[in-house]
Amino acid sequence: MIKIVIISILLSATLLLGSCKSDGQSPPTEGQTNLVPASSMQGVKPTDFDPPASAPKAPHVDGNRAFQYTKEIVDFGSRPIGSENHKKVENYILGKLKGVTVDEDAFQAQTAAGSFPMRNIIAKFPGKKDGIIVIGSHYDTNLPLPKNFVGANDGASTSGLLLELADQLKHWNRDGYSVWLVWFDGEEATVKWTAEDSLYGSKHLAQKWQQDGTARKVKAFILLDMIGDKDLDILRDGNSTPWLLDVIYHAAEKLGYQSHFFQEQSAIEDDHLPFAKLGIPVADVIDLNYGYNNVFHHSVEDTMDKLSPQSLQIVGDTVLETLRMLDTR
Numbered sequence: 597m598i599k600i601v602i603i604s605i606l607l608s609a610t611l612l613l614g615s616c617k618s619d620g621q622s623p624p625t626e627g628q629t630n631l632v633p634a635s636s637m638q639g640v641k642p643t644d645f646d647p648p649a650s651a652p653k654a655p656h657v658d659g660n661r662a663f664q665y666t667k668e669i670v671d672f673g674s675r676p677i678g679s680e681n682h683k684k685v686e687n688y689i690l691g692k693l694k695g696v697t698v699d700e701d702a703f704q705a706q707t708a709a710g711s712f713p714m715r716n717i718i719a720k721f722p723g724k725k726d727g728i729i730v731i732g733s734h735y736d737t738n739l740p741l742p743k744n745f746v747g748a749n750d751g752a753s754t755s756g757l758l759l760e761l762a763d764q765l766k767h768w769n770r771d772g773y774s775v776w777l778v779w780f781d782g783e784e785a786t787v788k789w790t791a792e793d794s795l796y797g798s799k800h801l802a803q804k805w806q807q808d809g810t811a812r813k814v815k816a817f818i819l820l821d822m823i824g825d826k827d828l829d830i831l832r833d834g835n836s837t838p839w840l841l842d843v844i845y846h847a848a849e850k851l852g853y854q855s856h857f858f859q860e861q862s863a864i865e866d867d868h869l870p871f872a873k874l875g876i877p878v879a880d881v882i883d884l885n886y887g888y889n890n891v892f893h894h895s896v897e898d899t900m901d902k903l904s905p906q907s908l909q910i911v912g913d914t915v916l917e918t919l920r921m922l923d924t925r
């Protein structure tokens with residue numbers, strides 16, 4: 597992860613700038629195929645997604661178990677593409693998904709640093725409504741960083757939380773949409789972040805889903821990134837779909853977690869962009885204020901002691917409540 601393009605900062609402008617780049621440009625909007633117009637929900641209020649009082653409640657995630665999964669991923673060590681640890685983490689994720697329908701999107705990526713095998717892992721939880729809600733995380737660590745970079749927050753926290761979401765989805769009898777969890781590969785740059793040298797896994801899967809028609813069925817794409825920080829402050833991403841962010845905020849509000857959401861605003865380049873370009877409503881749920889001046893981001897200091905089970909639980913529960921709300925439309 598990640599490049600940010602600052603639109604506006606409501607608080608502490610310098611906190612987010614850090615080592616990240618700001619080029620003042622918006623992501624490309626030309627040549628898009630609006631398979632599912634992101635604007636189709638305009639005029640709809642977040643409260644319109646409130647399920648009836650009689651509707652079953654969403655389950656709660658186990659923050660400690662999500663934290664344990666995160667630790668187990670971190671314990672493999674650095675997991676850049678092409679490494680033995682990367683393969684071990686893939687096998688670890690697949691091992692935790694026994695009994696779940698899993699698709700693997702394996703391909704050879706031509707990167708700025710050479711050719712690498714990559715693999716997106718997709719766990720599918722069928723629903724009764726026609727349509728899919730996707731929740732994503734990346735699991736690779738940055739190739740050029742030192743070999744003792746373990747990406748506890750950057751990649752492991754969300755990959756661990758997705759495993760915990762899988763545990764909940766296995767037992768949640770929902771009448772709503774199918775939910776697909778995606779562990780993306782190759783999110784990180786292999787040399788230096790550019791539009792070309794980044795997001796290899798998500799670009800590959802978005803293209804595949806466009807070709808096979810899956811993209812038309814995706815009602816919402818929610819990306820999680822760097823949300824394990826003890827000091828949880830998720831920013832409002834300017835490259836995400838406003839109505840979907842509003843629904844997420846309303847879900848957080850209902851659970852009493854709204855103070856952790858959207859106090860600051862930026863525009864983030866992340867795994868949601870390839871899906872946004874297909875016209876899919878997207879939301880990047882990301883805390884890019886990790887340590888003072890974002891100093892732990894892409895630092896060997898990105899370790900388990902900076903994370904908390906409670907942050908994982910707050911985000912996980914908000915996602916589950918968001919699913920319940922999206923099911924109403």
Ligand code: ZN
Nearest residue numbers: 597598750784
């Ligand atoms: Zn990163």
